Amino acid sequence: MAVNLPPHYHTAEDEYKKAKTPEDKLIALKKMWVILPKHKASEKVQMQLKSKMAELNDDIERKSSTVKKSPNSYKIPRQGAGQYVFLGPPNSGKSRLLTRLTKATPEVAPYPFTTREPIPGMMDFENIRLQLIDLPPITGDVYENYLTDFIRNTDAALLIVDLGDDDGPFAVEAVLEKLQAVKCILTGTPPEGVEDPSLFHVKTLLVANKSDAEGAQDRLDIFKEMFGARFPIHVMSAENSEGIDELKKKMYETLGILRVYSKTQGKPADMKAPYTIPIGGDVVDFAGCIHSDLAATVKAAKVWGTGVYDGQTVKKDHVLHEGDIVELLT
16 A cells, blocks of 8 residues: 655655754654654554654653663564564463463563563464564563563554452553553554654553463453453463464454465465565555565556456555465566
């Protein structure tokens, strides 16, 4: 889907490129944000602008403050078709869940703050892989500043809660309030056209863990009453792997992506290595996944799949569907 940026957006972009100070760069980025059309096709550009503005804000605040930032800094390269971060209070079962979904081997123990640093793992779902990152727990008093970058830049989050703890709902409230204080808003459905570019809305699935605990149903009812309107809720037990397969499917669906398969002329499609594009994406989006230059040179495509006859030639703005096979024409 084309973004169709207006001419004055490029003027503001030139101002940003020529700016010498963080303050001037931030002013130019804010102009670009106001001018940018807010719709699904521009979601990637919106995220890039918000990330750049957040970095500049942090840079400006750091230079103007005498308070030292946390020395901890972690960089985990993005991999796979999408990325999730695990969020939650202590002892909610985040690390155990990571071991059930991936081959990662974090320390799992029945005491709080076992996880002290981000731990990545790769989850297989059918013929794609998703990157999962278990983050240290959050409370009303404990929050590592570096977590903000992970949360702002992820594709989605799992908010993992404990059905075995009477104080579980209040612990989750503390997590949400702490994140809101750093302008990270967890929500089941991020709003469209957010006017405040400093706010980061993170698509979130609430995982009600430890469904096998005594009294879990009563606590689940409380969670549904408090958070059911805000988040979709998946009930499971990481300890005995109950609900794991259903969770994987929900995680894939929550990302809002679809799988498309590439085909070259005269050869069968590779059905083991799909590309993923946003739901509603078109031939140009698919071409850009293969190589950035292809997005500019593709003219049409042959498609096998939904809404077409096998091998039908379509225009480059043709919207693709889950499981389509595409042969690009340049």
